[in-house]
Structures are given as structure tokens and as C-alpha cells.
Amino acid sequence: MKICVTVKQVPDPNLPLQVDPDTHRLVRNPEQSILDPADEYGIETALRLVEQHGGEVVVVSMGPLAAADALRRGMAMGADRAILITDDALAGSDAPTTARALAAAIRPEQPDLVICAVEATDAYTGMVPGMLAELLDLPQLTFARQVSVEGQTITVHRDVEGGTQVLQTSLPALLTVTASIGEPRYPSFKGVMAAKRKPVDERDVAALGLAPSEVGPAGAKERVRAVELVREEKQGKIVSDDGSGSSVDEIVAFLERIQVV
Amino acid sequence: MATRRVWVWTELAEGAPHRLSLELLTAARGLGEAAAVLLAPAGADALATLGAHGAAVVYHGDDPVYAQYAVEPQVAALAALMQAESPDLVLFPSTFTARDVIARLAARLGLGVIANATSVAYDGDQVVATVPYAGDRVATMTFAAPAPHLVQVRPKSYPVEPVGGQAEVRPVPAGVDPATCRVKIVETIQQEAEGPNLEEANVIVAGGRGLGKAENFRLLEELAKRLGGAVGASRAVVDAGWVPYSYQIGQTGKTVKPTLYIACGISGAIQHLAGMKGSRYIIAINQDPDAPIFENADLGVVGDVLTIVPKLTERLAAR
Numbered sequence: 001m002k003i004c005v006t007v008k009q010v011p012d013p014n015l016p017l018q019v020d021p022d023t024h025r026l027v028r029n030p031e032q033s034i035l036d037p038a039d040e041y042g043i044e045t046a047l048r049l050v051e052q053h054g055g056e057v058v059v060v061s062m063g064p065l066a067a068a069d070a071l072r073r074g075m076a077m078g079a080d081r082a083i084l085i086t087d088d089a090l091a092g093s094d095a096p097t098t099a100r101a102l103a104a105a106i107r108p109e110q111p112d113l114v115i116c117a118v119e120a121t122d123a124y125t126g127m128v129p130g131m132l133a134e135l136l137d138l139p140q141l142t143f144a145r146q147v148s149v150e151g152q153t154i155t156v157h158r159d160v161e162g163g164t165q166v167l168q169t170s171l172p173a174l175l176t177v178t179a180s181i182g183e184p185r186y187p188s189f190k191g192v193m194a195a196k197r198k199p200v201d202e203r204d205v206a207a208l209g210l211a212p213s214e215v216g217p218a219g220a221k222e223r224v225r226a227v228e229l230v231r232e233e234k235q236g237k238i239v240s241d242d243g244s245g246s247s248v249d250e251i252v253a254f255l256e257r258i259q260v261v
Numbered sequence: 262m263a264t265r266r267v268w269v270w271t272e273l274a275e276g277a278p279h280r281l282s283l284e285l286l287t288a289a290r291g292l293g294e295a296a297a298v299l300l301a302p303a304g305a306d307a308l309a310t311l312g313a314h315g316a317a318v319v320y321h322g323d324d325p326v327y328a329q330y331a332v333e334p335q336v337a338a339l340a341a342l343m344q345a346e347s348p349d350l351v352l353f354p355s356t357f358t359a360r361d362v363i364a365r366l367a368a369r370l371g372l373g374v375i376a377n378a379t380s381v382a383y384d385g386d387q388v389v390a391t392v393p394y395a396g397d398r399v400a401t402m403t404f405a406a407p408a409p410h411l412v413q414v415r416p417k418s419y420p421v422e423p424v425g426g427q428a429e430v431r432p433v434p435a436g437v438d439p440a441t442c443r444v445k446i447v448e449t450i451q452q453e454a455e456g457p458n459l460e461e462a463n464v465i466v467a468g469g470r471g472l473g474k475a476e477n478f479r480l481l482e483e484l485a486k487r488l489g490g491a492v493g494a495s496r497a498v499v500d501a502g503w504v505p506y507s508y509q510i511g512q513t514g515k516t517v518k519p520t521l522y523i524a525c526g527i528s529g530a531i532q533h534l535a536g537m538k539g540s541r542y543i544i545a546i547n548q549d550p551d552a553p554i555f556e557n558a559d560l561g562v563v564g565d566v567l568t569i570v571p572k573l574t575e576r577l578a579a580r
Contacts, residue, residue, distance in 0.1 A: 095374065118513070126360055142360075169445065224400050
């Protein structure tokens with residue numbers, strides 16, 4: 001089976017995010033950017049399915065040229081090749097445009113399965129997978145914690161509020177996976193070396209059949225009017241425990257003061 | 262100017278309208294004439310509840326197919342209904358199903374979406390919504406295109422307000438296209454939760470990586486029991502499989518606003534803070550004095566959570 005996995009290079013979530021004061025966009029410094037950890041679960045899922053059923057894994061990303069690093073990381077984990085959608089006109093694109101660009105790149109691949117993270121770790125809107133499913137006319141199986149494929153039938157277990165749901169459809173389909181799917185493999189040295197020789201196929205807006213006027217900020221259906229800093233640090237009290245539980249008095253006094261006990 | 266028509270996409274939880282659906286009826290009432298769209302088999306009680314929370318109209322589709330097949334039958338019916346009725350604004354809650362529906366619907370109708378909104382208002386005929394952004398910022402967003410507009414709203418952005426009232430129920434035309442029945446809902450397994458519901462608890466004791474291992478969650482359960490509270494968790498430990506997803510508090514997961522939140526071994530990643538910083542009081546216990554959670558704490562304790570929590574439980578038990 002052929003699987004396309006969408007991935008994104010995001011600012012390292014362990015570092016503070018920076019915002020450009022003029023454009024209000026996140027500052028995407030390649031030095032401090034990594035393959036979105038949420039995407040590693042999708043790559044892992046794809047690799048496991050291909051190990052079982054045979055086939056090919058293609059990682060697909062939209063981003064600046066430097067996003068090739070994220071694709072290399074995916075290929076170091078084991079993906080076979082990569083597609084990078086990159087064009088200056090795409091900077092500042094919204095979710096619908098991102099989904100259109102990804103759909104245009106993925107459609108000719110005719111994959112059996114498209115796998116996405118539930119949401120990206122930088123913006124958390126989670127809109128692209130559902131939009132992509134619609135544009136590719138694929139059924140969508142979302143928030144999967146467990147996936148199995150038998151013949152043309154794909155079954156997932158998903159976490160829902162208050163329990164678990166089992167969903168089933170026929171391939172081709174689009175899948176979003178949560179971190180419960182399993183620990184992603186760490187790229188081996190051999191994998192890293194091999195990834196350097198694997199192809200990254202670059203596509204610009206023209207190659208995807210999109211007009212520059214319908215992408216980027218010009219094509220966005222939403223506008224940012226203003227961005228305000230709302231950091232409100234509480235001037236709370238900080239105490240140190242000496243290792244014996246000496247702070248418990250302080251905690252009990254606090255609980256009494258707020259009338260919880 | 263004609264009255265604005267604001268719809269709320271609603272869903273059921275155990276046969277009754279979902280709490281987040283009712284929250285959005287409060288928002289919709291404040292913006293214009295509120296209508297609920299419910300595409301699920303439902304009893305008269307459920308429809309009456311929507312009316313009692315401010316829906317002047319309930320568009321109800323009761324085809325059993327909506328409960329048997331995911332997303333696409335809903336999207337087809339909703340798209341047709343929107344094209345026929347031209348609402349100004351459709352609000353969606355932040356739930357799994359709502360996210361699936363809004364994204365697919367937006368792509369079908371070629372509409373934009375504002376997701377994660379914490380407030381929705383009108384400035385003239387422009388929708389303005391506030392959205393948390395880049396951790397410590399709030400973005401004010403609007404749409405570039407004319408109505409209809411789609412906004413997904415975060416939990417607890419609006420209160421549930423039973424205002425009385427009766428909705429006019431308008432049936433959604435029957436006849437679901439079988440081509441939309443692609444994702445079959447084979448089974449739904451309910452998970453029994455113990456103790457008070459996280460979203461309703463007055464006190465929450467939540468744990469993170471700093472607890473070291475899954476077994477140590479027992480310490481939090483004992484403290485929560487003593488305080489009549491519920492136990493929650495950060496995404497890191499849910500991902501690690503220590504506790505089920507239903508425990509997760511944060512941007513993905515639940516949003517909680519208890520009187521007291523005790524964060525145990527939680528560093529305070531942006532993702533977690535988004536779900537709990539509205540708590541009235543926050544106590545943080547963490548080994549690392551530089552943990553960001555301390556910036557949000559009313560009382561911060563730098564120390565070993567595995568020593569402090571059991572001592573605290575013991576002390577409270579002795580009272």
C-alpha cells in the first residue's frame with residue numbers, strides 16, 4: 001500500500017515561541033525548528049503498516065526550503081521519499097489554503113492512505129486533516145489510538161469523550177493519529193545516512209496549479225486584526241520544601257485561607 | 262437590519278444535549294436569533310432542553326444513519342441546510358465530532374474557519390473572535406469573506422444558562438445519500454469514570470511527568486478523595502499511557518475552572534496551561550524551581566511531590 005504522511009516543521013515546542021511584531025506570524029527560525037513531534041506518530045503508523053503489508057511511505061510537507069530538514073528526519077525514520085511544497089507566496093497561508101496545496105500534491109500520488117497528526121503543535125487548530133479529506137474525497141478516521149488494515153478494510157479505535165469508539169471504512173482513506181498509537185522509532189545512524197540519498201521532490205505554487213493570488217495572506221479567508229500580549233504572571237508565594245514535607249503546613253494554611261478545608 | 266441568525270451545531274451526550282452545545286446557545290442568544298442544529302435521533306426532552314437554553318428554532322434530523330455513520334452524512338445535511346437557510350454564523354463546540362464536521366464542511370462550502378475562539382462578537386457586520394495565540398498572546402480574528410461564517414469555540418467560554426422558552430422544531434429533510442455512508446461506527450465502548458466529573462469538580466489534583474511512574478497516580482487519587490475532588494493529568498502522561506485520555510487537561514483535552522487546582526509534577530507547558538489557568542486558585546508542587554507552572558501559581562512549592570502529597574493527605578485525614 002502507498003501511504004502519504006503529512007508533516008510540518010514547527011518551532012521547537014520546548015523553547016518559547018516568538019512572534020513577529022509586524023506580521024503577527026510565528027518566527028520560524030530553522031535553527032530552532034524541528035519535525036513536529038506529533039507527526040512522528042503518523043510516520044510510525046505508516047512504517048508499521050508498510051512493514052506488515054508492503055508498500056511505500058511518502059512524507060509530504062508545506063513550508064520554507066528549510067522544512068526539508070523535517071522531511072529528512074521522516075526519511076531517516078524510514079519513509080521512502082518526500083515532497084516539499086515550497087514557495088514564498090505560500091507564507092502566511094491559512095488552513096484552507098494549506099489543505100488545498102497538500103491535496104494538489106497528494107492527489108496524483110493516489111495513495112491508499114493519508115495519515116496526519118490530529119493537530120500541529122504550533123497552532124493547534126486541527127482543521128487541515130478534515131479539509132484535506134474533503135478535498136481528496138476520502139472518508140476520514142480521526143483521533144485513532146489503534147489502527148488495523150485487512151484487505152481493503154481499515155479499522156480504528158479512537159478515544160472519544162467518555163470512552164472508545166470503533167470506526168471502519170474501505171481504503172483509500174484519511175487517518176489522524178494520536179500519541180497513543182505507539183512510541184515512534186528513533187532514526188538509526190544507517191537511517192540518517194540513507195535519508196541523505198533519498199529524493200525530496202520540490203513543488204511550487206505553479207506546479208500545483210494554484211494562482212499566487214489565491215494563496216498566502218491574499219487568499220486567506222480569515223484576518224488577524226490585532227495581537228495582544230496577555231501574559232499575566234501571578235505574584236504567588238513560592239516556598240521550598242526541605243525534603244521532609246516541611247511545606248505541608250504552608251499548604252494547609254493556604255487551603256484554610258481559601259476555605260477548601 | 263434583519264435579525265442575525267446564529268446557529269449552534271449541537272450534539273448529544275447520553276441522550277441529552279451536550280453541555281458545550283448549551284454553552285454555545287448562550288453565546289448565540291447574545292448575538293442574534295439562536296437556532297440549534299441537531300442531527301441525531303433524539304427524544305422530545307432533548308429538543309425541549311435546547312429550547313429552554315435559548316434556541317428559538319431547532320433544526321432536527323432524526324435519521325438513525327447519523328448515529329451509524331460518522332461525519333459525512335452530517336456534513337451533507339448541514340451543507341444543504343446552510344445553502345437553503347443562509348445563516349449568518351454557525352458556532353461549533355470544541356469536541357471530536359464537531360472538529361471533524363466543521364473542517365469537512367468548511368472545505369465543502371469553501372469557507373474559512375476561526376478555531377479555538379474564546380469569545381465571539383459582532384463589530385458592525387464583522388464577526389470578531391478572540392483566539393489564544395503563541396502561548397501568552399490573544400489574537401483578534403475576523404473573516405475576509407461575507408457570511409456564512411464558521412467559528413469553533415473553546416469549552417467554558419460561555420456559561421450554560423437555562424432561560425426558559427420553547428423551540429420551534431423544524432425537521433431536516435430526510436433522505437441521506439448512501440454515498441455519504443462511508444465510515445461505519447461499529448461500536449462505542451463507554452468507560453466508567455470514578456469520582457466527580459473533571460469539568461464540574463470544585464477541586465482538581467492533576468499529575469504530570471514529575472510523578473515518575475503510573476503507579477504514583479494513586480497518591481493523587483488519595484489526596485483528591487480527601488478534598489472531594491477529581492484527578493486530572495497533563496498530555497505527557499496521557500501520551501505515556503499512565504492514565505486514560507479522559508484525564509487530559511489542556512489545549513487538547515479538557516478545559517477546567519475549579520476553585521482549586523493542585524498541579525503535581527507538572528512543568529506547565531503552554532498546552533497544559535491553556536486548559537487550567539482559569540482556575541480560581543492554583544497550587545503547584547514541582548522539583549524544578551524554573552518550571553513555568555510557578556508563574557501561574559498562587560502557592561508554589563519547590564520540592565518532591567512524592568514526599569509532599571502523601572504527607573498532605575495524611576495531615577488532612579488527621580483533622
